Amino acid sequence: MNLLIVGSVAYDTVETPFGKAEKALGGTATFGSVSASYFAKPGIVGVVGNDFDRKHINLLKKRGVDLEGLQVDPSGKTFHWSGYYEGDMNQAITRDTQLNVFESFQPTLPESYRKAPFLFLGNILPGLQLEVLDQMKDPELILCDSMNLWIETQPKELEKVFRRSDVICINDSEVRQFCNTSTISKAAKELLKLGATRVIIKLGGYGVQLYGKDTFFALPALPLSNVKDPTGAGDTFAGGFIGRLAKSRTLNENAFRRALATGTVMASYCVQDFSCRKTANLKPSDIEKRLTELKQITRWS
C-alpha cells in the first residue's frame, strides 16, 4: 500500500440525458482508488453500511485496493446520493442526499496506513481531513480536494487543510468562490501562497490547469462524443494523477504534467459510462492508447 485515499464510498442514483443508474457504486474513495489502482497500490479509509453489496467489495479487491481501512457500520445504510444532469452536463443537480452511516464517519487509520508516502484527502468535512493529517507519518505528497459546501460553511478549517497540503485540487467555480475573485489565475496564485507547491484547477470538459510557483501548464480534455455520466470524473482524475506520481515517485514539473495527463485519460474513460463500469475494466493498453492520443492533440511546433 503506497497510496492512502480517504473519502466517501457511496451509492449513486444518477439520471442523465443518456440513461439512468440505480444505486450504482460511487464515492470519492471508490472512483479514486479504482483509477489509481492501474499505477499504485491504493488503500482506502471510508465507511459503508449494512446494505453494501458483497460484489462491490469484490470489485475493489479485484482492482487490488487494500480495504483494511474500510469500516462496515451495521447500524445503518451506505451514503446515498441521488441526482441528475441536463444539457451540457457540466453541473450535477442533487435530488437527495442521505448521509446515513457517513454522518458519524470518523476516519481512523490502520497502523499500516500511517506511513503511506502518498495521500489523497478526498472531499469530506475539513475537520476530518485535519484528523487524517494528524494521524499520518510524514507523507511525501498530500493531495486534497474539497467542495463549495465547505468553502461556504467552513472556510477557516478548509484553509488549515490547504495550508498542510502539497497539491490542492479544486474546480474553477470553487477556487473563484474561495478566493473571492473572478480571475482563475489570480485565485490559483493566492492559493499557492498558502504553501502548496501546486494547484490544480479542474475545468470539466475544458480540461485542467496546473499552477506552480513559477510554472503553468494546461491540458485539454479528450474530445468525446459519447459522454454518458460525468459523476466521479474529478475523483477519477485525482486518483489517476496521484497514482501516477506514486508509481514514479518523481515530483518534478514534467512528472506532474505526465500525472495530469494520466488523470485526464482516466477521467475520459469514467465519463463514458455510469459508475466505474468503464474504469474498473481497462487494460493498460487502453490507457496507453489515450495517452498517445492526448499527446497528438496537444502537440504543435
Added chain:
Amino acid sequence: MNLLIVGSVAYDTVETPFGKAEKALGGTATFGSVSASYFAKPGIVGVVGNDFDRKHINLLKKRGVDLEGLQVDPSGKTFHWSGYYEGDMNQAITRDTQLNVFESFQPTLPESYRKAPFLFLGNILPGLQLEVLDQMKDPELILCDSMNLWIETQPKELEKVFRRSDVICINDSEVRQFCNTSTISKAAKELLKLGATRVIIKLGGYGVQLYGKDTFFALPALPLSNVKDPTGAGDTFAGGFIGRLAKSRTLNENAFRRALATGTVMASYCVQDFSCRKTANLKPSDIEKRLTELKQITRWS
C-alpha cells in the same frame, strides 16, 4: 494585399470592472486587420460615418492596412456599440447598438481585392457574406465567423455561408445552438459535414479547439491575471490566425496549429487593454515571446 477582411468598423463604448472606454476604435475589420497586419498585408471592406476620426484612419494606415475598400458614408455616423462586462467577463452585455451607416452597408469589393488569396468573412448579415463570396475570384482559403443573432434569425442563409467556407470559426455556445446539441465535439463534426476542412471552436478564457475530418487539436489560452477588456478578442484571434496562414501559405495540420497559436497570442494582448491599444503597438519580439511561453505551457512528455 493578400488578405481581405470584411466586417464592421465601429466605435465601442465599453465598461468592465477594470475601467471604461468611450467611443474607442473597434469592430471586426479593425481588430482583425490590426492583428493580421503583423503577418500579412490585409485590406478591409467596411463602412464608417462622418464622425470617423482621422487618427483612426492613420492608425490603420500605420499598421499597413489597405483602406481602398473602406467606404466613408457622409450621411450618418459610424456603427456604435455600447456594452459592459461583469464578473468573469465571459459575456458582453449590450446596452445599446446604433447601426448607423452600417445599416445600409453593401460590401463592394475594389477590383484589386477580388483576387485576394485569403478571405476573412467577419460577422455580418449572412446575405452580405454571400455577396462578398460572389465577388471573389477563387480564394485559397475562406474563414468565416458569425453570431447568435444570425443563427436564430437566418439559419438557412448562414448555412449557405458555412457550406462555402474552408474554415468556420465559432464559439462554443453558438455551435451548440446552430447544431442543436449540447456536446461541442458532436456539433463541430456536424459543421464539418457542411464541407469546411476545419472548424475552430472558441472557448474564451478556456482556449480554442480545432476540428478536422480526422484531426483534433486543443490549445489553452495564456494565463493572464490582468484582463481588462475582452472586446475584440475573437476577431483579433481570427486575424492573427488567418494572417499567419496567409504568410506561410501552407495549409497542412501543423500550419493550422501554429496559426491557432498565433491567434491565441494576439488575443492575449488584445484583452490586456481596451480597444486595440495593445495590439496596434506590438513588436515582433513581443509576439515571439508569447509564442515561446505558449509552447512551454503546453509541452509534456
